[in-house]
Amino acid sequence: MVLPLSSSDPPHLLKPTRKIISFSRTHSNNSFGRSPSHSCNGLTFVRSKKPLSDLNAWGIGGPCNYFVQVFDQSQLTTAIRYCREYSLRFMIIGKGSNCLFDNMGYDGCVILNWIDFLEKIRSVGYRVGRGYPFNRLGVQSATEGLSGLEFASGIPGTVGGAVALILLR
Numbered sequence: 001m002v003l004p005l006s007s008s009d010p011p012h013l014l015k016p017t018r019k020i021i022s023f024s025r026t027h028s029n030n031s032f033g034r035s036p037s038h039s040c041n042g043l044t045f046v047r048s049k050k051p052l053s054d055l056n057a058w059g060i061g062g063p064c065n066y067f068v069q070v071f072d073q074s075q076l077t078t079a080i081r082y083c084r085e086y087s088l089r090f091m092i093i094g095k096g097s098n099c100l101f102d103n104m105g106y107d108g109c110v111i112l113n114w115i116d117f118l119e120k121i122r123s124v125g126y127r128v129g130r131g132y133p134f135n136r137l138g139v140q141s142a143t144e145g146l147s148g149l150e151f152a153s154g155i156p157g158t159v160g161g162a163v164a165l166i167l168l169r
């Protein structure tokens, strides 16, 4: 389950929410076979071994059918392409600070986003990866005299997670 904040909340407050997305486990026939892992283009998809409790701030959740970590945009594209090719459901997560997973697990592939680069763009701001820590971006921008993201300095997630939650509202 994912519990986003409601749209009327000020961004610095965490509250229980109305929107709940459930990822209950059903058994998919569309898999890579029975091997414990599957490699494609340098990416390793771990099968049925990764507990979701390792992947969210609350320490809750059973295993996901597939798990892969991505460190750049091309790996993310590869991971999504393979999920589509094998008809696997997938979800991308960051720090898991806004995810509650089912103890039954997730019948699909969890893609853990480690794309955490930051580039300064002179006199404009930054270009950051979705896996970049949102709190670090808030502190860094405020320290360097840019305003607007001060509230982010206490939020324990990634930039991608924050943007996704805004889009989900």
Ligand SMILES: Cc1cc2nc3c(=O)[nH]c(=O)nc-3n(C[C@H](O)[C@H](O)[C@H](O)COP(=O)(O)OP(=O)(O)OC[C@H]3O[C@@H](n4cnc5c(N)ncnc54)[C@H](O)[C@@H]3O)c2cc1C
Pocket: 002, 005, 010, 011, 012, 013, 014, 057, 091, 092, 093, 094, 095, 096, 097, 098, 099, 113, 130, 131, 134, 154, 155, 156, 157, 158, 159, 160, 161, 162, 163, 164, 165
């Ligand atoms: C103590 C605490 C305080 C918080 N305070 C605030 C607050 O003040 N304001 C606020 O807005 N939020 C707050 N949050 C909520 C949450 O931490 C943030 O919104 C955070 O930015 C989520 O990032 P994450 O990487 O942890 O996302 P995750 O929990 O990993 O994912 C959340 C959702 O985003 C999706 N997602 C994540 N990354 C991507 C991606 N790269 N591409 C597509 N989808 C993606 C996931 O599938 C999931 O649906 C707080 C949470 C905690 C635990």
